[in-house]
Amino acid sequence: MAGRTLYDKLWDSHVVSARDDGSALLYIDRHLLHEVTSPQAFEGLRLAQRKPWRLDTNLATPDHNVPTTTKERAHGIDGIADPISQIQVKTLDDNCQYFGINEFAMKDQRQGIVHVVGPEQGATLPGMTVVCGDSHTSTHGAFAALAHGIGTSEVEHVLATQCLVTKKMKNMLVRVEGALPHGVTAKDVVLAIIGQIGTAGGTGYAIEFAGEGIRSLSMEGRMTVCNMAIEAGARAGMIAVDETTIDYLQGRPFAPQGEHWQQAVTYWRTLVSDPDAEFDEVITLQSADIQPQVTWGTSPEMVAPVTSQVPDPKQEADPTRREGISRALHYMGLTPGMAISDIKLDRVFIGSCTNARIEDLRAAAAVVKGKHVAATIKQALVVPGSGLVKAQAEQEGLHQIFISAGMEWREPGCSMCLAMNADKLGAGEHCASTSNRNFEGRQGFGGRTHLVSPAMAAAAAIAGHFVDIRQWQ
Amino acid sequence: MQAFTILTGLVAPLERDNVDTDMIIPKQFLKSIKRSGFGPNLFDELRYLDEGQPDQDCSQRPLNPDFILNQPCYQGASILLAGRNFGCGSSREHAPWALLDYGFRCIIAPSFADIFYNNCFKNGILPITLSETEVEALFHAENAANEGLKLTVDLQQQVITLPDGQQFSFNIDEFRRNCLLQGLDEIGLTLQQADEIKAFEARHQQQFPWLFAAH
Numbered sequence: 046m047a048g049r050t051l052y053d054k055l056w057d058s059h060v061v062s063a064r065d066d067g068s069a070l071l072y073i074d075r076h077l078l079h080e081v082t083s084p085q086a087f088e089g090l091r092l093a094q095r096k097p098w099r100l101d102t103n104l105a106t107p108d109h110n111v112p113t114t115t116k117e118r119a120h121g122i123d124g125i126a127d128p129i130s131q132i133q134v135k136t137l138d139d140n141c142q143y144f145g146i147n148e149f150a151m152k153d154q155r156q157g158i159v160h161v162v163g164p165e166q167g168a169t170l171p172g173m174t175v176v177c178g179d180s181h182t183s184t185h186g187a188f189a190a191l192a193h194g195i196g197t198s199e200v201e202h203v204l205a206t207q208c209l210v211t212k213k214m215k216n217m218l219v220r221v222e223g224a225l226p227h228g229v230t231a232k233d234v235v236l237a238i239i240g241q242i243g244t245a246g247g248t249g250y251a252i253e254f255a256g257e258g259i260r261s262l263s264m265e266g267r268m269t270v271c272n273m274a275i276e277a278g279a280r281a282g283m284i285a286v287d288e289t290t291i292d293y294l295q296g297r298p299f300a301p302q303g304e305h306w307q308q309a310v311t312y313w314r315t316l317v318s319d320p321d322a323e324f325d326e327v328i329t330l331q332s333a334d335i336q337p338q339v340t341w342g343t344s345p346e347m348v349a350p351v352t353s354q355v356p357d358p359k360q361e362a363d364p365t366r367r368e369g370i371s372r373a374l375h376y377m378g379l380t381p382g383m384a385i386s387d388i389k390l391d392r393v394f395i396g397s398c399t400n401a402r403i404e405d406l407r408a409a410a411a412v413v414k415g416k417h418v419a420a421t422i423k424q425a426l427v428v429p430g431s432g433l434v435k436a437q438a439e440q441e442g443l444h445q446i447f448i449s450a451g452m453e454w455r456e457p458g459c460s461m462c463l464a465m466n467a468d469k470l471g472a473g474e475h476c477a478s479t480s481n482r483n484f485e486g487r488q489g490f491g492g493r494t495h496l497v498s499p500a501m502a503a504a505a506a507i508a509g510h511f512v513d514i515r516q517w518q
Numbered sequence: 519m520q521a522f523t524i525l526t527g528l529v530a531p532l533e534r535d536n537v538d539t540d541m542i543i544p545k546q547f548l549k550s551i552k553r554s555g556f557g558p559n560l561f562d563e564l565r566y567l568d569e570g571q572p573d574q575d576c577s578q579r580p581l582n583p584d585f586i587l588n589q590p591c592y593q594g595a596s597i598l599l600a601g602r603n604f605g606c607g608s609s610r611e612h613a614p615w616a617l618l619d620y621g622f623r624c625i626i627a628p629s630f631a632d633i634f635y636n637n638c639f640k641n642g643i644l645p646i647t648l649s650e651t652e653v654e655a656l657f658h659a660e661n662a663a664n665e666g667l668k669l670t671v672d673l674q675q676q677v678i679t680l681p682d683g684q685q686f687s688f689n690i691d692e693f694r695r696n697c698l699l700q701g702l703d704e705i706g707l708t709l710q711q712a713d714e715i716k717a718f719e720a721r722h723q724q725q726f727p728w729l730f731a732a733h
């Protein structure tokens with residue numbers, strides 16, 4: 046028998062029962078909840094008079110809608126200015142109380158973006174199945190967990206049955222060979238991967254990321270890569286366990302302790318693909334070829350090295366794709382062939398579940414230290430991923446660096462990643478953003494998003510346009 | 519959930535790739551705590567010329583005359599013909615809720631994003647994957663039809679029939695097909711296996727006790 050991939054192992058250890066058609070009832074170890082995709086699920090439970098199957102696997106926190114200004118946050122839920130957002134956040138509180146679910150509510154220092162909070166707490170562990178009503182649940186795969194987003198009906202299903210009806214995906218291996226060059230970060234790696242395989246390249250697959258370029262990343266960086274697996278079309282991305290994984294987890298509040306810790310670590314070390322495991326698809330990238338990336342269009346696959354030019358649709362042979370490029374350039378207000386570094390920015394956003402962990406903030410702070418945001422930049426927001434990230438950053442004095450540079454230091458939440466709260470772009474404005482989606486209107490009606498790494502966003506804030514971070518002094 | 523058996527309906531063509539769920543229903547409408555009422559905001563940014571707000575009366579808003587769903591000949595469409603990778607991006611189930619609330623029961627495309635595809639079945643919407651050539655043929659047929667193209671979609675037989683009798687067959691997982699054909703509540707079905715789940719859970723706890731330790 047051929048060896049098993051990491052994904053095969055995770056799948057096999059959670060199948061409650063398999064059906065002939067290839068689908069299975071899969072047991073869920075961790076269910077994360079937030080305010081946007083849960084209300085209709087809780088309502089469904091109530092209507093059917095059902096109870097959560099196993100309370101201790103659920104963990105909730107509001108993130109999408111919460112305001113990020115200190116002023117609005119000072120009064121908790123009552124302080125949320127938008128009445129509709131307020132109802133939604135309140136509904137999460139009410140539902141968690143009613144059903145007895147552990148929630149890091151708005152005033153709790155542990156509150157934050159659900160995908161930052163889970164790993165930070167040690168609530169995401171190797172070998173787990175992790176689901177959440179949010180597509181960026183793929184983030185948690187960095188811990189060799191099988192983690193993916195689900196819809197609201199499935200949220201209700203998991204609450205009620207602790208299981209998910211799902212079908213096994215195919216296996217894809219993405220190898221990033223060789224050491225990453227200076228100035229090239231996890232974000233650039235994943236953008237380069239998406240640029241190569243496209244936003245549908247991973248559809249139907251679970252992707253395992255491997256190779257020296259991945260191994261050398263910290264857990265924060267690995268989370269950035271897995272976070273964007275969904276942008277390559279793969280519901281789940283994952284990385285095998287190694288010492289970096291184990292070191293990160295030790296001592297976290299939800300991580301196993303004492304005898305359980307030893308037992309767990311022994312098991313976790315088996316969570317790697319067998320040497321003879323077969324993948325349905327293997328993609329290889331050379332680290333040395335990867336440069337700092339900037340998206341120029343309205344899909345994450347519309348990405349290019351910072352040193353290059355915006356493409357010219359005339360050079361695209363496929364008519365639908367040509368039309369797509371033209372439409373994107375029109376929406377983005379860019380001229381074919383212009384240098385990426387000539388794109389002028391109006392706002393900068395450093396935050397989101399892709400890049401709002403402590404390491405991301407350190408990288409951004411290192412770039413802006415002692416400098417000031419360009420006069421043409423209307424706003425540069427720094428939004429930590431959780432209350433604990435915020436506290437850590439403040440302890441290190443990073444907030445002072447940002448504030449002195451003319452940036453705004455905010456309270457944790459999704460913020461301008463999707464602009465459900467007051468943090469958004471105006472029509473036509475260009476934003477250097479460390480988030481994961483550059484879709485039309487994502488960061489505000491008519492807004493124009495360019496996805497970049499934290500260091501690239503920080504440098505763009507200072508310069509007012511994109512610059513090659515490798516040249517930064 | 520409403521069952522899906524046979525549908526004869528008008529086709530609305532949306533010829534573009536990578537239509538994401540932000541486009542299907544923009545985020546400001548995700549603040550609702552309900553499952554219904556999203557229809558008027560389906561494709562909001564493409565459909566209207568202004569920026570939509572939740573709880574707004576959409577009948578007063580300026581329409582984008584170029585957008586397909588605003589054209590008189592597509593009123594009442596229940597089948598959406600779409601491009602590659604339809605429904606990519608965010609996992610929001612509000613996207614199928616909005617499509618359903620508007621009146622779409624079936625979506626035909628060369629490919630779908632996984633989560634969206636899955637979400638459709640939970641809401642009585644049938645997503646059909648056809649080959650690129652077949653989808654192209656349907657776009658052509660739609661283009662050529664003066665009065666709008668009507669298709670008959672038969673889920674039991676897994677076949678689409680054009681007015682001229684031409685047929686395209688498609689394939690849906692048996693389990694999903696049965697659930698959809700009968701409009702079954704999936705949670706109720708799973709709970710019939712409660713004993714099996716409990717037995718699995720006991721084994722799982724023995725093997726991975728740390729996943730069951732109180733913290």
Ligand code: SF4
Nearest residue numbers: 181397398459462463
């Ligand atoms: S930060 Fe952005 S991508 Fe992440 S969960 Fe929040 S809205 Fe989604």
